[in-house]
Amino acid sequence: MAKSSVSFRHFILGLLTRRSMSGYDIRQLLRSLGWLLGNPSFGTIYPALHALLEDGLVTVEVVPHPSRPPRKIYTITEAGRQALKEWVAQPPPSSIGLRAFIMHLILAGDATSDGLTGHLRQRREAVAAHRSALEQAIEGLGEQASAGELVAIEYGLAIANAELAWLEGKLNQLSTEMETNPSAEAT
Amino acid sequence: MAKSSVSFRHFILGLLTRRSMSGYDIRQLLRSLGWLLGNPSFGTIYPALHALLEDGLVTVEVVPHPSRPPRKIYTITEAGRQALKEWVAQPPPSSIGLRAFIMHLILAGDATSDGLTGHLRQRREAVAAHRSALEQAIEGLGEQASAGELVAIEYGLAIANAELAWLEGKLNQLSTEMETNPSAEAT
């Protein structure tokens, strides 16, 4: 129990709340998001599924297709839903990468919009912190920074600013939506 | 030989072109860039240095500090410079992560500005491709996409757009600079 992180495993679990799927299906779905999650291959998916099965978070139903390997349809269990809920609720541990954050985001967005705003707020804090760190870096190194370093920091700042702007906008949008229509979607 | 990628190892090698340093120094420098490279710890740095040493890309000079562990100052060799040049010249393999790209960027920026523009152009292509993939994704899933998925894709698009805008701007800037002052910095 309580084995935090392990993003992909949980994310796959999350996908199974939408509908029961085979490993192959999951891969297709993941692929459609392309670069966002950096398309993971079977070597990632199947072991993850096996692990989930062993932990009792999913069940399998083997659907033998006459000729053609039988499909193994995985379905999330009650325990699985519980574990997922806990994972989604817990804050992504601060300096998380973009991939991992996107996974959290997708799952949080599928659940309550409360959870979503929470995640976005936290992300905003994290990115803001990171941006000021970059600003400090640029001042700290000052004149003696190398050309490459400066370009990299500029790049980082540009991205950070874009993230902040988007987050700000989205948070506003969500809060006005909440005013208009208090009890939005739930599980 | 010819063991491509292995980003951190090469990046550290690149840092040594500026000045000879100890592992500790390198870590300080890396830290100053903070989140951009996701501050790697000694467990990353020291083994990398040892590997570089074994490959003959760097040399060590042990500077015994009376009391206090002796510092090990690493210096890049000719072979090291050669290997580095090759690595920097070779295009970062398309769907590279942000971290890895930043490393390339820093090293390329320190070298010739030709190399820099090349890298930025490639990055522009990659990001553009990725953006259109996202746009296709949003259309492909259309109405039936989940809330979370939509938010995630929006997020991705916002970042991609910011990157493209910045890249475009930087490339323009560089090209006008080139006109003004043809033979800029070199090694």
Add this chain to the structure above:
DNA sequence: ATGTGCATGTAACTGGTTACATGATTCG
């Protein structure tokens, strides 16, 4: 005395990728 900074290192673990093995089916 306690902790922080300097300075080195190693071993175990983890999350993920790549490449392989298998095999029928359908499309060009």
Add this chain to the structure above:
DNA sequence: CGAATCATGTAACCAGTTACATGCACAT
């Protein structure tokens, strides 16, 4: 006839993180 798609899986490998071990010096 060959390639692509469906469909499963395993084993080897890799980069990087975490957590430890060591030990002196200086400031609080």
